[in-house]
Amino acid sequence: MSTSDSDPGALPAISSPGLVGRERELGALKAALCDPSAVVLVEGEAGIGKSRLLQELLAAHTPTSEQVLLAACPAVRQPFTLGPMVDAIRSATEDVARLGLSDLAGVLRPLFPEWASVLPPTPDPPEDAAAARHRLFRAIEEILERLEIRLLAVEDVHWADEATLEFLLFLTSRPGQRISLLVSYRPEDVAPDSLLLRLSSRQAAGGARLRLSLEALDVPGTAGMVSSMLGGEQVSDEFATFLHDRTDGLPLAIEESVRLMWNRSGLTRRDGSWGRHRLSEIDVPPTVRDAVLERSARLGPAALSALHAVAVLTGPSPEGTVIEVMTPGDDPASRLAGLAEAVDSRLLREDPKGLVSFRHMLACRAVYESLPGPQRRALHLRAARVLEGVVPPPVARLAHHFREAGDTTQWCRYAECSAELALASGDDATVIGLVHDLLTNADLPPADVLRLTGKVPFCLLSGHERYRELMDALRLVLDTGGPTRSEAGEIRFHVARLLQQMELFEESRIEMERALPDLGHDPAKAARAMIFLGLPYGTTTPAAEHLRWLRRVSRAPISMAPGDRMSIRVGRASALLVLGEEEGWAEAALVGDDAPTTAERQQIMTGQLNIGHMALVWGRYPEARRALTVATGLADRYQYRKLHRMGQVTLAQLDWLTGDWDGLADRAASLAGDEELLQPVSRLAAAMVTGLLSVARGDLDSADDCLRLVLEQADRHGGAEYSIEPAGALAGLRLGAGRIDDALRLTDEPIRFLERKGTWIWATGLAPVRCEALVMAGRDNEARDLADALAAGLRDRRAPGPHAALSTCRAILARSEGDHLGAAALFARAAEAWQAISGPYDALLSRERQAGCLLRADRSDEALPVLTETFQGLSALGARGDAERVMRTLRASGVGVKRPSWHGGRRSYGNELSPRELDVVRLLVGGRTNREIAGVLILSPKTVARHVEGAMRKLEVSSRTALAVKVVEAGVVADSPADARR
The missing domain is CATH 1.10.8 (Helicase, Ruva Protein; domain 3)
Known part of the structure; x- marks a missing residue:
């Protein structure tokens, strides 16, 4: 080097940087932590200085070092359940007996087996996973209290397992909590469904709250x-x-x-x-990579070996572990000297407990990614062999190392151990993640694939892509030709189940028909396959053939596991009700409200959801609400988010039918836009409610737009059953506008489907519209044949809704024949049927038709009181469009009525964004086009454009970009998930 005003060699010694540009943030942290129950979140990208800020804070923090517990979340693919808390507590105390823990601490035995001799006995298992988690969290909280911890600091929470995040949420929600929480994380590494987002948005329970976003230096x-x-x-x-x-x-x-x-x-x-x-x-x-790799290249072979070992180990590791993982050619003394050299280079650091790690994770990644594949795999295998000797074995880390080493057998073994521990803690999300990873990324023999697949609760998976990945993995096993015939049958059985969850019903049925002949070795699966084939979704197969399958199931042996037995009971009840068979209700009565095992409980939730939906189709609304309340209550209690959301969809449909419309439009819109938890057909059911509300309120253009899109997507995504209701609703709307040909065209195929299938229980919303369209087209004989077919299909079934529809069809025919009084009586019968099951809207529409027939029969003295009551009922309900139509009829008959205030109608949001505008803007902020937003929210691009224009007008901006910036800056919506992770 050269100098101009100093001696050669005057280069100053290099040292660690001081804390620069973070004075304000450090002061804010200290101030916040003066509160004994503060919640502090420090976020920033990798290398921004979160750990350094935390170190400075802890160095200056007023409690003694014993009052601070520092936990770190290692960057492993499948983190060990509650691993950060377990490791931190282990390092905080060696003599757990002195803590005087209560009997509750017995639940800690699976997490701290080395303390088994001093921990209380394991208590009896609780009834459900949620209770198990809550008890475990209380036990950990007790340890923190006995250790007199005043500040819990958790680094790199973006890598935390779900159970750890749940514990942090538990801790921050406790009233009177005297432990402050400080967490650091990288927003760019936070998954969209991470519980960390809930932690960052939740208000502290009575304590101070601070959220710091660290920015780059100027x-x-x-x-x-x-x-x-x-x-x-x-x-x-x-x-x-x-x-x-x-x-x-x-x-x-x-x-x-x-x-x-x-x-x-x-x-x-x-x-x-x-x-x-x-x-x-x-x-x-x-890049940091270039700097790290050049610095590492200057080290000796032993020091470089130490870097490689620590890079593979990833998280802080004891010196002894690092030395054992290093290249085995050198003697222990040389390896120790190499580790010392690596630490002296300041690429590595050693904490007071002797744990060695990279000073920065980016440096760790740079070294790790520089390793050739064979060397990397060999190091992972050595790490795994070393860690197998640790007591208790760190099963999550072992699974990670064996995975990266390419040892599938051991990876599978330890991943299953991790899954079992997660199950014991009620951590279903970790179970799904572990098994999903194995099935989609490991080349497992068929027997292992089947065993692992049996652990996956398919009904809890969310996201189309996850189903597709699992299905592809199973089909790959089939394509190899390795499975035996029975194994191939079981794999196809699971593929069919996945296809059904994806709502690909025809493909699902084909796969199950292929599987059934090879399931003779497993009577339970064979029975479930027959149940599956008894379901009529997605096929035009006559109902009689489905019933033959269900009759065979009733003769299946009953000596099977409770979960299988419940699955068969639920499936048979559901299929019989879908087919319109009265005996399905006797089966449904046996499903129950709860169960002691997870497998039975999941089946009960699914069963009650199915029963609730079919009770709605049959018009048995009180039974529907009871079943759906049970299902959603269980799903909420045991935290089955997807099942809970599905129940909310059917409850929205039920609320529409029973006239409980307060806030329904916003709820339905939210459900229709839920891509995370709901499959397309489920979302369409919610969108259907939105369209029907628009019809009732007189917004006919929006209603037509919505119902048309629902029908198009129902035809694309679901079986013919899912097109019946939107076809009937859209046809009724078109018929009201005098578009008879449109109404006939829309109802042609759905009616033909019901005729072929024989499942007339589904015809409630379709048959009356079709009948009226035929009469208006002069095709009275076809209308009469339709009514007769409906009557034959319903026979003596206790189905108030379809029977009310039959009365309506008979009334339409009587009216077309000039029998206005007979038609009025039949419309009145339909109204009474709807009223008896708490269906006020359909009852009022039937009353309106009854009054119309009375007017045609010159019975205005009878008609006008009925019309007046109908007008008042529709007005109270909020059915503006229908009420205005009745009002016009009354005025034409000389009855003066005042226009109501429509307090039950759509809320006016003034200059605030409406819920639908908020949905659109959230997706716009995420970078989606109008067409993409339309696909998500089941709207037309034209409607989306109208919402965007409305939001721009309200917020006084002139471009989409300005709109996105303004709503994010104002906190109206969060930044896009992609941006939030950068």
């Missing part, structure tokens, strides 16, 4: 940081700008670049300031 901050590394020497503005431009002000990149320049003797002093030789000619490494 040019002066960069200069200050470099200066702190050079003993306080001044840094030139030119060099600071140069360095800032090439590091974007990221503290880690700045630090590593300066260290590399120091190692190369590339610094020089000019005019009293430190800078680089010939800035235009000597590059500063553009």
Whole structure:
């Protein structure tokens, strides 16, 4: 190097940087933690300085070191359940007996087997997973209290397992909690469905709350940081700008670049300031990776081996573990010297407990990714062999290392152990993740595939892609030709189940028909397959053939596991009700309201959801509400989010039918836009409610738009059953506008489907519209045949809704024949049937038709009171469009009525964004086009454009970009998930 105003060799010693540009954040942290129950969140990208800020805080924090518990979340693919808390507590105490724990601590035995001799006995297992989790969390909280912990600091929470996140949520929600919580995380690594988002949005229970977002340093901050590394020497503005431009002000990149320049003797002093030789000619490494790899290349072989070992181990590890994982060629003393050299290089650090790790995770990744594949696999295998000797074995880390080593057998073994521990803690999400990873990424023999697949609760999976990945993995096993005939049958059985969950009903049925002949070795699966084939979804097969399958199931042996027995009972009850068979209700009565095992409980929830939906189809609304209340209550209690959301969809449909419309439009819109938990057909059911509400309120253009899109997507995604209701609703709307041909066209195929299938129980919303369209087209004989077919199909079934529809069809025919009084009586009968099951809207529409027939029969003295009551009922309900139509009839008959205030109608949001506008804007912020938003929310692009224009007008902006910026800055909606993770 050269100097102009100092002696050669006057390069100052390099040191760790001081805390620069974080004075405000450090002061805010200290102030917040003065509150004994504060919740502090520190977020920022990798290398931004979160850990350094935390170190400075802890160094200055007023409680003694014993009152602070520091936990770290390792960057492993499948984190061990509650691993960060377990490791931190282990390091905080060696003598657990002195804590005087209560009997509750017995639940900690699976997590701390080495303490088994001093922990209380394991208590009896609770009735459900939620209770098990809650008890476990209380036990951990008790340990923290006995250790007199005042501050729990958890680093890198973006890598935490779900149970750890749930514990943090539990801790922050406890009234009177005296433990402050500080967590750090990278927003870019937070999954869209992570519970961390709930933690970051929840208000602390009575304590202070602080959320800090660390930003990159500016040019002066960069200069200050470099200066702190050079003993306080001044840094030139030119060099600071140069360095800032090439590091974007990221503290880690700045630090590593300066260290590399120091190692190369590339610094020089000019005019009293430190800078680089010939800035235009000597590059500063553009990435931290380049800096780390060049620094590591200067180390000796043993030190480099230490770096490789720590990179593979990832998280803080004991010296002994690192030395054992290092390349085995050197003797232990040489390896120890190499580790010391690596620590001295400041690429690694050693904490007071002797745990070694990289100073920065980016440096760890740089070294790890530089390893050739064979060397990386060998290191993972050594790490796994070393960790197998640890007591208790860290099963999640072992699964990770064997996975990366390519040892599928051991990976599968330890991943299953992790899954079992997660199940014991009620952590279903971790179970699904572990098994899903194995099935989709491991080349397992068929027997292992089947065993693991049996652990996956398919009904809890969410997201179309996850189903597709699992199905592809199962089909790949079939394609290899390896499975035996019975194994192939079981795999096809599971593929069929996945296809059904994806609502691909025809494909699902084909796969199950292929599977059934090979399931003779497993009577329970064979019976479930027959139940599956007894379901009529997605096929035109006559109902009689489905019933033959169900009759065979009734003769199946009953000596099987409770979960299988419940599955068969639920499936048979559901299928019989879908087919319109009265005996299905006797089966449904046996399903029950809860069960002691997880498998039975999941079947009961599914069964009650099916029963609730079919009770709605049959018009048995009180029974529907009871079943849906049971199902959603169980799903909420045991935290089955997808099943709970599905129940909410059917409850929205029920609320529409029973006139409980308060807030229904917003709820239905939210459900229709839920891509995370709901499959397309379920979302369409919610969108259907939105369209029907628009019809009732007189917004006919929006209603037509919505119902048309629902019908199109029902035809595309679901079986013919799912097109019946939207076809009937859209046909009724078109018929009201005088478009008879449209109504006939829309109802042609659905009616033919019901005729072929014989499932007339589904015809409630379709048959009357079709009948009236035929009469208006002069095709009375076809209308009469339709009514007769409906009557034959219903026979003596206790189905108030379809029977009311039959009365309506008979009334339409009587009216067309000129028998107005007979028609009035039949419409009245339909109204009474609807009223008896708490269906006010359909009852009022039937009353309106009854009054119309009485007017045609010159019985205005009878008709007008009925019309007046109908007008009042529709007005109270909020059915503006229908009420205005009745009002016009009354006025034409000389009855003066006042226009109501429509307090039950759509809320006016003024200058606030409506819920639907908020849905649109959220997706717009995520970068979606109008057409993409339309697909998600089941709207037309034209309607989406109207909502965007309305939002822009209310917020006084003139472009989509300005709208996105304004709503994010104002906190109206969160930034897009993609942006939130950057």
